[in-house]
Amino acid sequence: MADIGFIGLGNMGGPMAKNLVAAGHKVKGFDVGPLAVATAEAGGIASVDTAAAAARDVDVVFTMLPAGRHVSAVYLGEGGGEGVVAAARPGTVMIDSSTIDVASARSVHAAAAEAGHLMVDAPVSGGVAGAEAGTLTMMVGGADAAFAAAKPYLEIVGGKVVHAGGAGNGQVAKVCNNMILGISMIAISEAFTLGEKLGLDPKVLFDISSTASGSCWAMLNHNPVPGVVETAAANRDYKPGFATSMMHKDLQLAQAAAQQAGAATPLGAEAAALYTLFANAGNADLDYSAIIKLIAGKTA
Numbered sequence: 001m002a003d004i005g006f007i008g009l010g011n012m013g014g015p016m017a018k019n020l021v022a023a024g025h026k027v028k029g030f031d032v033g034p035l036a037v038a039t040a041e042a043g044g045i046a047s048v049d050t051a052a053a054a055a056r057d058v059d060v061v062f063t064m065l066p067a068g069r070h071v072s073a074v075y076l077g078e079g080g081g082e083g084v085v086a087a088a089r090p091g092t093v094m095i096d097s098s099t100i101d102v103a104s105a106r107s108v109h110a111a112a113a114e115a116g117h118l119m120v121d122a123p124v125s126g127g128v129a130g131a132e133a134g135t136l137t138m139m140v141g142g143a144d145a146a147f148a149a150a151k152p153y154l155e156i157v158g159g160k161v162v163h164a165g166g167a168g169n170g171q172v173a174k175v176c177n178n179m180i181l182g183i184s185m186i187a188i189s190e191a192f193t194l195g196e197k198l199g200l201d202p203k204v205l206f207d208i209s210s211t212a213s214g215s216c217w218a219m220l221n222h223n224p225v226p227g228v229v230e231t232a233a234a235n236r237d238y239k240p241g242f243a244t245s246m247m248h249k250d251l252q253l254a255q256a257a258a259q260q261a262g263a264a265t266p267l268g269a270e271a272a273a274l275y276t277l278f279a280n281a282g283n284a285d286l287d288y289s290a291i292i293k294l295i296a297g298k299t300a
């Protein structure tokens with residue numbers, strides 16, 4: 001069984017670390033938040049005082065942090081303190097599951113590779129429920145050797161593990177997928193709002209479109225109109241689900257990546273702007289499907 005250091009024991013990282021313990025691994029963890037540490041300790045994770053201490057003398061380091069700046073600070077030691085890359089012994093497997101910008105992911109990869117580590121970026125989809133159940137979809141970027149070394153651990157926290165290519169490609173897959181989702185949700189919101197204004201019952205529109213050429217995953221699973229798809233957040237006052245704040249973050253990341261790559265993403269840009277408006281109007285904690293309120297002119 002392996003020695004594992006886990007840094008970032010929040011809503012996602014906490015249950016992921018617990019699943020590694022349940023699989024028989026010895027896990028030590030670090031988080032800057034006392035509540036996250038206390039919860040992790042109750043789940044069988046030994047706490048240490050710094051990120052470097054979590055990375056020292058282990059076989060594997062996992063990170064599950066909010067954004068690129070946290071990941072850079074933890075791995076490279078930016079902003080003071082020893083970084084994980086310097087503290088770990090050469091050959092350590094490093095798995096960053098945070099959703100971050102592609103540029104930061106690639107610069108951390110380069111530093112880890114130079115120090116002789118085996119790094120992958122492995123952002124996830126599946127939310128807290130998937131983290132708890134160990135069924136996350138893991139989108140993985142990194143060299144073949146790093147992927148092979150990380151795979152047995154990814155398979156504990158995830159249900160589906162896909163190698164998306166070289167360094168940063170896990171993040172690329174994640175932002176591209178979520179850009180499709182964000183744009184789709186806005187398209188669905190516009191169509192259902194237009195239909196309703198013209199006197200078409202949303203359930204009838206769903207009946208037709210769900211098996212016609214306008215159908216898509218978001219319409220079938222996250223329909224934004226209450227009463228249309230029973231399991232959708234729209235039927236729980238838009239309690240997430242997948243929060244607007246998360247969609248907002250992912251669309252911003254997609255825009256940063258598009259600018260860097262010189263890719264034209266006009267609908268992605270529009271979706272990012274609409275989610276910024278909606279989040280800034282006090283809706284960040286609502287499910288992302290609540291964007292239909294903005295489209296329909298029903299925001300407070």
Ligand code: NAD
Pocket residue numbers: 007008009010011012013030031032033036051064065066067070073074097098099100124125126127128246249
């Ligand atoms: P969270 O805020 O609950 O957890 C992040 C943790 O990192 C916090 O406990 C925080 O204290 C800790 N942290 C911050 N800076 C740190 C540092 N320098 N050293 C150590 N710990 C530090 O967030 P989360 O919901 O667990 O999300 C984590 C990542 O997973 C994010 O990148 C998010 O976009 C992604 N994600 C989240 C979900 C979801 O449904 N929550 C789904 C998919 C992906």
